Amino acid sequence: MQRKKMHQRLKNLSVAPQTSSITEEQRKQLCALLGDVELSLLYKASVHGYQDSAFHQRCDHQGPTLLVAYNHSGYIFGGYTSVDYTQSGQYITDESTFLFSFQGKIPVCIKVNSGHYARVDDAGMPNFGQQLYFCYNNQPVVLNQRGNAFSVNTTTMYGNDSRLTECEVYKVKQMPQISAIHKQWRNVLWTANRRAQLMGLIRNYKPLVTSVSRVRILMIGPVGAGKSSFFNSINSIFMGRITSKAMSGSAGTSLTTQFRTYPVKDGREGKPLPFVLCDTMGLEEQTGAGLDIEDISSILQGHVPDRYKFNPTSVFQPEEQKASRPASLKEKIHCVVYVIDATKISLMSDKLQEKIASVRRKVNSLGIAQIVLMTKVDEACPQVEENLQSLYLSSYIKSKVQEVSSRLGVPVSCVLPVKNYSQELELELNCDVLLLTALQQMLNFADDYLDDVCSMEDKPK
Numbered sequence: 001m002q003r004k005k006m007h008q009r010l011k012n013l014s015v016a017p018q019t020s021s022i023t024e025e026q027r028k029q030l031c032a033l034l035g036d037v038e039l040s041l042l043y044k045a046s047v048h049g050y051q052d053s054a055f056h057q058r059c060d061h062q063g064p065t066l067l068v069a070y071n072h073s074g075y076i077f078g079g080y081t082s083v084d085y086t087q088s089g090q091y092i093t094d095e096s097t098f099l100f101s102f103q104g105k106i107p108v109c110i111k112v113n114s115g116h117y118a119r120v121d122d123a124g125m126p127n128f129g130q131q132l133y134f135c136y137n138n139q140p141v142v143l144n145q146r147g148n149a150f151s152v153n154t155t156t157m158y159g160n161d162s163r164l165t166e167c168e169v170y171k172v173k174q175m176p177q178i179s180a181i182h183k184q185w186r187n188v189l190w191t192a193n194r195r196a197q198l199m200g201l202i203r204n205y206k207p208l209v210t211s212v213s214r215v216r217i218l219m220i221g222p223v224g225a226g227k228s229s230f231f232n233s234i235n236s237i238f239m240g241r242i243t244s245k246a247m248s249g250s251a252g253t254s255l256t257t258q259f260r261t262y263p264v265k266d267g268r269e270g271k272p273l274p275f276v277l278c279d280t281m282g283l284e285e286q287t288g289a290g291l292d293i294e295d296i297s298s299i300l301q302g303h304v305p306d307r308y309k310f311n312p313t314s315v316f317q318p319e320e321q322k323a324s325r326p327a328s329l330k331e332k333i334h335c336v337v338y339v340i341d342a343t344k345i346s347l348m349s350d351k352l353q354e355k356i357a358s359v360r361r362k363v364n365s366l367g368i369a370q371i372v373l374m375t376k377v378d379e380a381c382p383q384v385e386e387n388l389q390s391l392y393l394s395s396y397i398k399s400k401v402q403e404v405s406s407r408l409g410v411p412v413s414c415v416l417p418v419k420n421y422s423q424e425l426e427l428e429l430n431c432d433v434l435l436l437t438a439l440q441q442m443l444n445f446a447d448d449y450l451d452d453v454c455s456m457e458d459k460p461k
C-alpha cells in the first residue's frame with residue numbers, strides 16, 4: 001500500500017533521535033495551515049517515552065503546539081491547540097483548535113465545533129475535545145471516544161488503525177509579519193475603490209453580441225458546494241444587504257431541485273444587470289441520482305425553462321416544437337462555472353470526478369467557456385478564516401487551487417477562490433472583492449465564447 005511505503009520511508013529518515021518524522025514538504029503544508037510559523041520539535045514519543053510525565057516535562061508552558069501522530073497503516077494525523085498545556089484540570093475553550101489528517105499530500109482540517117471545549121488540560125496525555133486521545137493510557141494508541149466536539153470520521157482520518165508508531169509534539173512559533181504585498185501569489189487590491197471599480201465594470205458590461213442582452217452563466221457542482229450561495233452572495237452585493245432568495249443549506253441530497261435562472265438587479269429599484277446566474281441541482285456520484293448529464297446538455301443548449309423540476313430518474317424532454325429548432329444564442333449558456341468546495345477536493349470520489357469529466361467533455365464539445373469557483377476557503381484554512389486578505393498569502397490555498405486544477409483538468413488561472421456569504425448579517429469588503437473579481441472573470445470568459453461564435457451565428461453590429 002502506498003501509505004505504508006511512505007511511512008517506511010519516513011521511519012528510515014528519522015534515525016537521529018531528535019529528528020522529526022515529517023518530510024520538508026509536509027512541514028511546509030502544516031505551516032501553511034497556521035500562517036507564518038516555524039515548527040520546532042519538543043517531544044518525540046519513541047525517544048522520550050509514551051508516559052504522560054515525559055510529555056508534560058517537555059510540552060508544558062510552551063504556547064501553541066501541533067501534535068503529529070503516525071500509525072501502522074501510514075496515516076499522518078494530529079491536532080493543533082493555541083493554548084498551553086499546564087495540567088490545570090481546566091476545560092479549554094479555543095476556537096482555533098483543529099484536528100488534521102494528510103489526505104495524499106495535503107492536510108485536511110477539522111475545526112472544533114462551536115460551543116464545544118477544545119480539550120481538557122489534565123495531567124494525562126493530550127486529548128482533543130475529550131474525544132480523541134493520543135497515547136491513551138501511556139500506550140502507543142489513539143482512542144476515539146464518541147463525542148461531538150469534532151466531526152471525526154476515523155476511517156478517513158487514520159484508516160481506523162489505532163496503533164501508533166510515533167507521536168510528536170511541535171512548538172508553533174509565529175514569525176514576524178513580512179509585507180503582504182510582496183508575497184501575494186495573485187494580486188488583489190482589498191480596497192473599497194477596487195470594489196466600486198469592479199461593480200462599475202460589471203454594471204457597464206455589454207455582451208459582445210448585440211442579440212444577447214444578458215450573458216447566461218451556469219453553475220454546476222456537487223451537492224452543497226455553494227452554487228445557490230454564490231447567487232445569493234452576488235445578489236446581496238448589488239442589493240446592498242444580505243439576501244437569501246435561493247434556498248441554501250445542507251442536506252444529504254441536493255437542496256436545489258429546480259432549474260432556476262436568476263437575474264440580478266442593480267439595487268432594489270434598479271435595472272437588471274447584464275448577466276443571469278443559472279442554478280442547478282447538485283451532482284451526485286451515483287448514476288440516477290442528482291443532476292443528470294443529459295439534462296445538463298439540454299440546459300447548455302437553452303432548451304430548459306426556468307423552474308423546471310429535475311427528475312433524476314427521467315431526463316428532460318423538450319416540447320416537440322422547440323426540440324426541432326435550435327435555441328437562439330441568447331437562450332444558450334455562455335459560461336459554465338464548476339462550483340467546488342475547497343474542503344472536499346481531496347475527498348472527491350473517482351466516480352464524481354468522472355462525472356464532472358464527462359460534463360467537461362460535453363461543454364468542451366460546444367466550445368463554451370469554463371471556470372472553477374472554489375468555495376469555502378474560510379473553512380479550508382484557519383488562517384484565511386481569521387483574515388480573508390491572507391487568501392493569496394496562503395500556500396495551503398495555493399495547493400488546493402493546484403489540486404482542483406489537476407483533478408478537473410482546467411488551468412490554474414481559471415480557478416477562482418471565494419468565500420460566499422453564509423452566516424454573516426452584513427456585507428464585508430474583502431468578501432465582496434473576491435466575489436466580484438470572480439463574476440467579472442466569468443463575464444470576460446463569456447465574452448471570449450461569444451467572440452468565438454459570433455462570426456458563425458450572429459454578427460456584431
Ligand SMILES: Nc1nc2c(ncn2[C@@H]2O[C@H](COP(=O)(O)OP(=O)(O)OP(=O)(O)O)[C@@H](O)[C@H]2O)c(=O)[nH]1
Pocket residue numbers: 221222223224225226227228229230247248249250251253254255256257280281282283339375376377378379418419420421422423
Ligand atoms: N463557510 C462557508 N460556507 C459556505 C460557503 N458557501 C456555501 N456555504 C454553506 O454551505 C452550505 C451549502 O450551500 P448551498 O449554496 O446550499 O450549496 P448548493 O451547491 O446550492 O447545494 P445543493 O443545492 O444542495 O446542491 C450552506 O450551509 C452554505 O451556507 C462558503 O464560501 N463558506
Ligand SMILES: [Mg+2]
Pocket residue numbers: 227228229247248255256279280
Ligand atoms: Mg443549491
